[in-house]
Amino acid sequence: MDGRTARDPAMTDVARLAGVSHQTVSRVLNDHPNVREQTRLRVRAAIAELGYRPNRAARALVTGRSQLLGVVAQNSALYGPASLLAAFEGAAAEAGFAVSVGSVGSLDRASVSAAVERHLDQRVAGIVVIAPVASANEALDHLHSAVPLVTVDGDPARSTALVTVDQVSGARAATRFLLDAGHSTVWHVSGPTQWFDSAGRIAGWRAELERAGAEVPPVIAADWTAAAGYRAGQVLSRMPDVTAVFAANDHLALGVLRALSERGRSVPGDVSLIGFDDVPEAAYFTPPLTTVRQDFDAVGRATLSLLLSQITSGEPSSQRRTVAPELVVRDSVAPPPA
Amino acid sequence: MDGRTARDPAMTDVARLAGVSHQTVSRVLNDHPNVREQTRLRVRAAIAELGYRPNRAARALVTGRSQLLGVVAQNSALYGPASLLAAFEGAAAEAGFAVSVGSVGSLDRASVSAAVERHLDQRVAGIVVIAPVASANEALDHLHSAVPLVTVDGDPARSTALVTVDQVSGARAATRFLLDAGHSTVWHVSGPTQWFDSAGRIAGWRAELERAGAEVPPVIAADWTAAAGYRAGQVLSRMPDVTAVFAANDHLALGVLRALSERGRSVPGDVSLIGFDDVPEAAYFTPPLTTVRQDFDAVGRATLSLLLSQITSGEPSSQRRTVAPELVVRDSVAPPPA
């Protein structure tokens, strides 16, 4: 029939088929009022018949706005960032936005800057940066661009829009639970100390110990891995007076568990243990782990809402949203041995 | 100085500043030959001075190609998909492509179709679908579009370009290792049976048992969660003659471990156990888990390379790439009890 290369149908093709002008097609597509119902239906039919898809590039060119949101995250294979990304993407899709990811190998200024620049090159309508350490935040200081920006787990001392989980209250709940079980004090295996999350958890733990008048043992600094938890656990397991440990996340707790069990110290018989995150496997540790759940879904939705409000208003904001964590009680806590 | 609204600099602004035509700027940007070195430098300087960024929308409009790749994945918070996404994104960024994600709540045809359509709406240059079950593959049958497409973990019986991990050989290696340790047979806790990965692991396990002339016990079907592993473990732990178990992933293995330990059956003293995936925590299970590592980095890179070859050649292909898994030996396997 038609020897020419098949070209995607354009708005004018739809217009021709429906017997209207391309502008009317545009109006139907953008839900403008002032289109006769009958015309609207005719246009819709033509769109369906041709399998027409509006060309986003053309629209973006003329409006100067894209329907793309960028996310910058470090290791998006970790449980936290991965969950957050999934939640954010789901919410964004509902709002008609696509989400472009920019993972970054490390959180230093240069890497984060580069990832942000890449998104800027794509002319995203807004950017989310998961910026859990100071250097990642500093990378956002010298942005020449005025794109709407939201940081997640970012620096509380900064003025960008920010969504965080209330680490302090989560840590206090965990510590209090251990204290209430009768332990005279609680040891803490922390995440990397440069992380704001770590700092928050340390602060909450310390505050709760102080409130209870308990001794504050030194922080055992680790990173987020089970391997570091294991090393911390080896230290802890040699100290007979340690009866309660609060680990800064569940994987750390798993490593601690392993080290404790290697030295024959039982959990919760000899030592009580609490984690953070509530990864899906935590209920199947031996013993099932009491932990603090972070609601990443809520974080994702809050992030989108902050971003959209900046996009639609056209003005930067420095709103904050805080999501409350929740203690999930399982079997890794008991009163201290007599 | 200038009261007008600041507008992003366009190519003509650069051209004016450099004293050349916009076309020459375009040539410099696209690394065309036939631009005098001196001119090139002048243009580069003007670009830097203005902080000019080419407008992707305009370029995409005229070339008909975008620099965006779409990925469709189910639950991208799971270890496998999340790792894969991170690896793929890294490789894509190096090649100058941005990656847009489209998570999908379930892998049925309609959901996958919708996610693909969303990417098509964005006019992505290529699509990756992580399609581990038949329904997800069927969603790709009736695509009217000719976008380059690669499936990961997809249906081996289909003709789309496909990247997979060799599940059969991984499962054989695990089973053989257990057999070689002296076990008379090996039980298998499988993933959801509709998954190709599950089928491959079952096939490899069965093949190896048959090769060894060992009895083939019934498959214990589960899903990928620790909870399901726990339930399977409860069954297994009641059968005193079970001495070796191959779980279809590490989280399943964790659940099995938990159930076994609850009934006082020790691993590896009474029962030997092997998992699949090698999640970072597997080395810190109690006992450290012997498992089969999947190289998601390699999968991500292979996926990108298959996709790019289709994009640059302009022709669909049905190439295959298979990544070999690797047995990681730790402490969860021992000879059967006497």
Place this chain on the structure above:
DNA sequence: TCTGATTCTGTGAGCGCTAACAGCTCGCCC
């Protein structure tokens, strides 16, 4: 000096869309 190839640079059109405005069709009121 001229010719012709070679290298470099500029001009014009048009990608598909939206925004602004112009125009046409009604029905209603004076």
Place this chain on the structure above:
DNA sequence: GGGCGAGCTGTTAGCGCTCACAGAATCAGA
């Protein structure tokens, strides 16, 4: 019947870029 406003539809320009082509500059060889 003329005028008018409201509702609907069409026309035109232009977003920032690349492609095709035309034109200028340079250089080698005759």
